[in-house]
Amino acid sequence: MQNRDKLYIDGRWTAPSGKKTIDVISASTEEVMGRIPEGDAADVQAAVAAARRAFDGWAATPAAERAACLKKIQEGLKARADDIARTICGEVGMPLKLSVMIQAGSPIGTFGLYARMLADFAFEEKVGNSLVVREPIGVVAA
Known part of the structure; x- marks a missing residue:
């Protein structure tokens, strides 16, 4: 059984x-296959506050550095793709082959896509007499 007792907030694993x-219930056996902490409003507030503290620095980070961070996440996901696929396979009952392609593969592809998009993204664009500036607007808790 996979149990987790911490939440990742402010760059570290912390107690909820x-x-x-x-x-976490297995779709195929209906048995408990893991247990995770249930974050509450205080945990959300801590996560939002941490994200807000990091926001200005991240927003000012050059696109090439942000792309490198996305590629690093992509590589980390690739390295753990089999474990991710097996865990999700057990949780949702999806065949392992599909879990590898969809549940593990899709995030890997998405991080790579956004890293590549940053190279050519028009953060500023002149439209007629106007300058359209695309910039981060802030933190969202979802």
Whole structure:
């Protein structure tokens, strides 16, 4: 069984504010295959505050550096693709072959796509007499 007891907030694994947990149920056996912490409002506030502190620096980071970060995440996902696929396969009951392609493969491809898009993205564009500037607007908790 895979159990996690911490939330990743502000660049580190930290204990959640509350004690509640969420059981991860296997779709094929209906047995508990893992347990994760249930974040509460205080955890969300801590995560949003951490993201806000990091926002200005990240927004000012050159596109090439941001692309390099996305590529690093992509490589990390590639290295763990089999573990990710197996875990999701058990949780949702998807055949392993599909889980490798979709559940593990899609995020790998998406991070690579956005890294490549940054190379040519028009952050500023002149449209008629106007200058359209595309810039980060802030933190979102979803």
